[in-house]
Amino acid sequence: MNVSIIGTGYVGLVTGVSLAAAGHHVVCVGRKQEKVREINAGTAPFYEPGLDDILRRVIAKRRFTASVELSQSIISSDATIVAVGTPTVDSAIDLSQVKEVARQIGEALYQKRSYHIVAVKSTVVPGTTESVVRPILMNASGKSAGEVGLCMNPEFLREGNALEDALYPDRIVIGTSDSKSARMYAKLFSNNTCPIIFTNLPTAEMSKYVANILLATLVSFSSEIGTLAAQAPGVDVADVWRIVHADSRWSPMVKGKRVTAGIVNYVRTGCGYGGSCLPKDTKALLHYANQKRVSMPMLTSTIAVNDQQPKELVKLLSDSVGDLRGKRIAVLGLTFKPLTDDIRKSPALTVVGELVKRGAQVVCHDPQIPASKKPEELHALTVTIAKEYWDALEDADAAVLLTAWDIYTKILPQEFLRRMKSPIVVDGRRVYDPSTFIKAGIRYAAVGLAR
Numbered sequence: 464m465n466v467s468i469i470g471t472g473y474v475g476l477v478t479g480v481s482l483a484a485a486g487h488h489v490v491c492v493g494r495k496q497e498k499v500r501e502i503n504a505g506t507a508p509f510y511e512p513g514l515d516d517i518l519r520r521v522i523a524k525r526r527f528t529a530s531v532e533l534s535q536s537i538i539s540s541d542a543t544i545v546a547v548g549t550p551t552v553d554s555a556i557d558l559s560q561v562k563e564v565a566r567q568i569g570e571a572l573y574q575k576r577s578y579h580i581v582a583v584k585s586t587v588v589p590g591t592t593e594s595v596v597r598p599i600l601m602n603a604s605g606k607s608a609g610e611v612g613l614c615m616n617p618e619f620l621r622e623g624n625a626l627e628d629a630l631y632p633d634r635i636v637i638g639t640s641d642s643k644s645a646r647m648y649a650k651l652f653s654n655n656t657c658p659i660i661f662t663n664l665p666t667a668e669m670s671k672y673v674a675n676i677l678l679a680t681l682v683s684f685s686s687e688i689g690t691l692a693a694q695a696p697g698v699d700v701a702d703v704w705r706i707v708h709a710d711s712r713w714s715p716m717v718k719g720k721r722v723t724a725g726i727v728n729y730v731r732t733g734c735g736y737g738g739s740c741l742p743k744d745t746k747a748l749l750h751y752a753n754q755k756r757v758s759m760p761m762l763t764s765t766i767a768v769n770d771q772q773p774k775e776l777v778k779l780l781s782d783s784v785g786d787l788r789g790k791r792i793a794v795l796g797l798t799f800k801p802l803t804d805d806i807r808k809s810p811a812l813t814v815v816g817e818l819v820k821r822g823a824q825v826v827c828h829d830p831q832i833p834a835s836k837k838p839e840e841l842h843a844l845t846v847t848i849a850k851e852y853w854d855a856l857e858d859a860d861a862a863v864l865l866t867a868w869d870i871y872t873k874i875l876p877q878e879f880l881r882r883m884k885s886p887i888v889v890d891g892r893r894v895y896d897p898s899t900f901i902k903a904g905i906r907y908a909a910v911g912l913a914r
């Protein structure tokens with residue numbers, strides 16, 4: 464099939480190259496000429512493991528291009544996928560990008576004669592595709608229902624694992640209100656062996672929120688248990704989770720071998736959830752529930768606990784260091800998780816902001832955040848970005864680990880002792896062994912570990 468995708472962000476680009484790899488002809492439409500040029504030269508505008516390789520392969524096979532020509536790209540395709548951003552503004556979903564794109568697609572379709580499918584992939588609250596996208600699209604295109612098919616195809620990819628998730632998804636969800644568009648849109652996935660779940664539009668929309676909010680709930684539950692464990696002398700939450708995870712419902716025996724389910728990663732105490740999805744999706748669904756006059760105490764608490772969790776890290780630091788004013792604090796990790804360069808709503812931003820507010824001298828390091836390119840999110844803060852993690856540790860009064868990047872997990876206690884002014888290490892991800900660190904002479908503190 465010929466496919467146009469609006470949006471060249473994580474979802475648009477990853478979806479585009481995966482569909483091109485499956486044999487379709489794809490045009491990804493972006494807004495900035497410079498970004499489009501970069502993509503056409505085989506370099507993704509963000510870091511995602513393996514993406515540049517597959518991008519170059521599909522470009523070489525002439526199955527993929529990026530373009531700023533929205534109208535022509537739509538007219539020359541059979542289906543258009545909407546993969547633009549849906550941020551929250553004042554805790555409510557901001558549909559301005561979706562609305563603008565619906566109008567642009569409609570205007571382009573005004574000039575097209577043959578049947579066309581429009582699929583919303585952006586995460587949108589239930590009812591959006593039917594009540595917001597459809598009227599704009601139909602008005603602008605002047606088409607009748609039989610001439611344009613409308614689908615909702617939520618995306619479940621995880622940054623850092625996005626290619627595998629897009630190439631080999633667990634399930635494909637296609638929400639529609641007519642069987643013709645469902646049948647035709649499903650052809651895009653004829654190479655996939657996973658189940659295709661057909662449903663109506665609002666159920667498809669809701670399923671994405673529920674999948675994300677369940678993960679957020681597990682993370683906040685784990686944060687809350689960590690806060691209690693820290694006040695329960697002798698309790699180590701890392702061991703508690705190891706014991707819980709050993710339940711065969713979390714880690715079943717498969718062919719005589721213990722297999723740990725991926726969901727287990729959300730059931731351990733850390734810095735809380737971040738990134739471009741869980742923080743905004745939890746808030747958007749809560750706002751939607753409020754509009755429906757449905758109270759959601761669990762979701763409300765999930766958000767409140769998560770807002771608090773980065774502050775627990777600052778508390779651990781100030782309990783260990785004392786007054787933070789003038790103290791040099793090394794921050795290891797800025798991204799919301801390893802294997803991405805995404806720092807949107809990362810817990811590290813709250814920690815860094817709070818440290819600066821308390822007068823600390825903050826030196827950050829992250830393997831995906833170059834020292835020469837201070838991220839926009841940190842512009843207003845007086846912080847230094849170190850080129851190497853050891854530069855951040857040099858002469859530091861304390862170090863706090865916020866992202867479990869592999870290189871940090873390999874730092875030995877001796878290196879902290881050698882480089883730092885005082886060997887205080889706060890482990891926000893429970894990657895170090897407390898007894899090894901304490902025995903080596905580190906003043907070790909961690910989430911969920913009683914003092």
Ligand code: NAD
Pocket residue numbers: 469470471472473474475492493494533546547548549560563564567584585586587618619620621622739740
């Ligand atoms: P993103 O912000 O990285 O990318 C969106 C892109 O759309 C931006 O580059 C923006 O410039 C572009 N855009 C907006 N309007 C446009 C227009 N009129 N023409 C051309 N381009 C336009 O967002 P993302 O992370 O890719 O997420 C996109 C959607 O998918 C969101 O609704 C998000 O919630 C959802 N989602 C994201 C992920 C993820 O891990 N990032 C996973 C699943 C679902």
